[in-house]
Amino acid sequence: MNKFYSMQVEPENGTKVRESFKFVLEEKRDVWQNNREERSEQSEPSCCLSVSNISYTVSERVGPWWDLPSYRKRWTRQILSDVSFHVDSGQIMGILGNSGSGKTTLLDAISGRIRNSGTLLGEIFVNGMKLKREEYQDCFSYVLQSDNLLSYLTVEETLTYTAQLALRKHSAKTIKKKVSQVMAELSLGHVAHSVIGGRVFPGISGGERRRVSIASQLLQDPRVVLLDEPTTGLDSMTANQIVVLLAELARRNRIVIVTIHQPRSELFRVFSRIAIMSRGELVFCGQPEEMVDFFSQCGYECPEYCNPFDIYVDFTSVDTRSSEREAATFSRMQEITSAYQKSSIYQSMLEKVQQSLQRADKPAIPFKSKESPSGATKLEVLLRRTARNLSRDRMGVLMRLSQNLIYGLFVAFFVMHLDNDVTKGAVQDRIGIIYQSIGASPYTGMLNAVALFPALRAISDQESQDGLYSKWQMFLAYIFHILPFSILSVFIFTSFLYWTVGMHPDSLRFLCFSAVVLVPHITGELLTVVLLGVVQDPNMVNTGVALLNIAGIMVGSGFLRSTQQMPVVFQWLSYLTFQKYSCELLIVTEFHGLNFTCNISKPLPGACIITQGSQIIDEGYPGALSRYTLDFVLLYSFLPALLLLGMISFKIRDRLVRH
Ligand SMILES: Nc1ncnc2c1ncn2[C@@H]1O[C@H](COP(=O)(O)OP(=O)(O)OP(=O)(O)O)[C@@H](O)[C@H]1O
Numbered sequence: 001m002n003k004f005y006s007m008q009v010e011p012e013n014g015t016k017v018r019e020s021f022k023f024v025l026e027e028k029r030d031v032w033q034n035n036r037e038e039r040s041e042q043s044e045p046s047c048c049l050s051v052s053n054i055s056y057t058v059s060e061r062v063g064p065w066w067d068l069p070s071y072r073k074r075w076t077r078q079i080l081s082d083v084s085f086h087v088d089s090g091q092i093m094g095i096l097g098n099s100g101s102g103k104t105t106l107l108d109a110i111s112g113r114i115r116n117s118g119t120l121l122g123e124i125f126v127n128g129m130k131l132k133r134e135e136y137q138d139c140f141s142y143v144l145q146s147d148n149l150l151s152y153l154t155v156e157e158t159l160t161y162t163a164q165l166a167l168r169k170h171s172a173k174t175i176k177k178k179v180s181q182v183m184a185e186l187s188l189g190h191v192a193h194s195v196i197g198g199r200v201f202p203g204i205s206g207g208e209r210r211r212v213s214i215a216s217q218l219l220q221d222p223r224v225v226l227l228d229e230p231t232t233g234l235d236s237m238t239a240n241q242i243v244v245l246l247a248e249l250a251r252r253n254r255i256v257i258v259t260i261h262q263p264r265s266e267l268f269r270v271f272s273r274i275a276i277m278s279r280g281e282l283v284f285c286g287q288p289e290e291m292v293d294f295f296s297q298c299g300y301e302c303p304e305y306c307n308p309f310d311i312y313v314d315f316t317s318v319d320t321r322s323s324e325r326e327a328a329t330f331s332r333m334q335e336i337t338s339a340y341q342k343s344s345i346y347q348s349m350l351e352k353v354q355q356s357l358q359r360a361d362k363p364a365i366p367f368k369s370k371e372s373p374s375g376a377t378k379l380e381v382l383l384r385r386t387a388r389n390l391s392r393d394r395m396g397v398l399m400r401l402s403q404n405l406i407y408g409l410f411v412a413f414f415v416m417h418l419d420n421d422v423t424k425g426a427v428q429d430r431i432g433i434i435y436q437s438i439g440a441s442p443y444t445g446m447l448n449a450v451a452l453f454p455a456l457r458a459i460s461d462q463e464s465q466d467g468l469y470s471k472w473q474m475f476l477a478y479i480f481h482i483l484p485f486s487i488l489s490v491f492i493f494t495s496f497l498y499w500t501v502g503m504h505p506d507s508l509r510f511l512c513f514s515a516v517v518l519v520p521h522i523t524g525e526l527l528t529v530v531l532l533g534v535v536q537d538p539n540m541v542n543t544g545v546a547l548l549n550i551a552g553i554m555v556g557s558g559f560l561r562s563t564q565q566m567p568v569v570f571q572w573l574s575y576l577t578f579q580k581y582s583c584e585l586l587i588v589t590e591f592h593g594l595n596f597t598c599n600i601s602k603p604l605p606g607a608c609i610i611t612q613g614s615q616i617i618d619e620g621y622p623g624a625l626s627r628y629t630l631d632f633v634l635l636y637s638f639l640p641a642l643l644l645l646g647m648i649s650f651k652i653r654d655r656l657v658r659h
């Protein structure tokens with residue numbers, strides 16, 4: 001019997017309530033009908049997902065840190081409690097619930113993205129076979145609530161790079177075909193060559209961005225797709241189109257599970273299953289028509305012309321505005337939950353789970369397409385992708401190339417021309433330029449990293465969870481792709497400053513000067529990215545790197561206080577700073593072999609005591625000349641050391657951040 005609900009309910013007061021959902025579009029109804037018809041035509045073996053008694057608890061501190069007695073105490077908070085449901089391929093399940101009811105946590109639990117911070121219990125079966133925890137990610141695709149896409153790539157490029165990361169063993173032709181197929185499936189053909197866009201420049205629409213995110217997941221042919229709030233932030237028409245599209249995706253032999261806020265009532269029949277969550281419990285899960293019957297039997301009718309989604313979520317939500325309301329709404333929610341668990345809908349769901357577990361001919365678990373690539377190939381694709389994205393960012397490239405030059409202009413304008421006369425600042429001006437070159441160049445690197453890396457970090461957090469690559473590979477790709485820009489930018493800066501102010505006129509010394517200044521600049525950026533691996537807030541990283549740089553130049557340069565005069569502990573610490581080696585190198589590069597003049601009409605005692613650059617070296621940096629090569633080696637060893645530290649930092653991030 002066709003169980004499509006046709007509401008002709010006789011209410012208690014006798015007035016006939018008309019069909020509440022008569023504005024359900026016929027075409028949407030067709031989607032659901034077609035679901036059922038086409039499922040039987042599918043040639044591929046069908047797939048089923050059973051979620052059994054998923055519970056998740058976390059241990060939380062009772063009070064805030066400033067209230068020590070309560071902060072010391074902990075309580076166990078139940079986020080999910082005994083959630084069970086069963087979905088077959090071809091079906092789309094919508095999970096509703098008020099904010100904080102546990103929808104996202106449930107998807108996180110199913111997709112294997114729950115952090116180690118709590119206790120996760122329960123089992124997940126696909127085709128009647130129990131999945132191991134580490135297999136969750138390989139089986140399910142997860143589209144997060146926010147779109148993490150590179151702004152300057154086109155839709156086709158975005159999908160092609162993802163396909164290259166996901167399906168590396170395939171030929172370029174196969175990847176192109178796959179991308180075209182997925183774009184067609186998600187109606188993205190018309191924007192294939194449009195850029196994604198970002199906050200500062202327009203690109204494709206919000207709905208199209210959502211579809212690109214979904215398309216990226218479909219490249220790996222997942223049989224189970226989970227989507228967290230795919231319609232949030234979209235206008236209601238676009239939101240509807242997305243849900244109808246998802247229903248069509250489900251119809252092609254997939255399972256689609258989607259959390260959703262306030263869907264329009266016309267989507268009521270588009271969903272094959274509707275689940276309602278409240279306080280971490282599954283209050284109801286069943287077909288739309290079963291849902292109306294169930295709530296009616298519980299005594300909670302959906303009034304005429306009201307959106308059933310809103311009404312049923314309201315009935316099951318706990319209102320915490322006052323303790324009386326909380327007690328009343330909580331007991332109503334418990335009453336509905338227990339009615340559901342006693343209902344035939346729940347029993348038939350449990351039977352389906354049992355049937356799938358006891359099936360003799362269980363189809364294999366449908367894992368996503370995944371070819372194990374070489375680390376070098378992944379790195380190469382990531383490098384190409386980030387470089388292409390940055391190369392199209394005109395302001396970004398201009399900023400990178402010009403920031404050091406502009407800063408060089410300030411210094412050159414201030415110093416104008418170096419003199420050889422000690423009474424005209426021959427020594428002080430040179431030391432000032434060295435101090436500025438070493439002290440300021442880490443800041444430009446730091447600013448670049450803070451501006452550009454967090455967006456890439458968000459993408460790598462997501463894609464590493466999708467199993468495309470490891471977070472440290474994105475870190476390496478970022479560092480490698482900035483190298484040419486850094487070298488060029490520093491070279492432009494040093495070429496201008498060195499020759500304009502008239503430093504030691506020797507090409508080899510100029511090259512050494514440039515090679516030394518390059519390291520603080522890259523170190524500033526590297527150190528920032530390393531810290532961004534373990535510290536989420538870029539502002540904190542900014543402050544941290546700035547303070548480290550200030551401390552480094554104080555302890556390492558020997559300009560503020562002569563190294564020999566510093567307490568031994570600082571002398572030892574200075575060996576850990578790149579500023580020590582770079583300042584020593586620049587002092588030797590500039591002062592070695594330099595002779596000063598001293599033209600003063602009324603000589604003051606000691607005014608002309610410095611006559612040669614080597615005196616500066618011997619006084620402030622004894623033995624620096626003989627350590628020149630060693631200093632270079634030690635200075636450059638900071639780069640591989642920081643690369644290693646970065647890889648460790650992003651390995652730690654794997655544990656800290658699940659997505
Ligand atoms: N690891 C955790 N530690 C502590 N609390 C957590 C943790 N994970 C989730 N929660 C809490 O569990 C509750 C459910 O969160 P969840 O994000 O799943 O809700 P939601 O239904 O998706 O809400 P929304 O509709 O606003 O997205 C929230 O109160 C959240 O603070």
Ligand SMILES: [Mg+2]
Nearest residue numbers: 103104105228
């Ligand atoms: Mg959520």
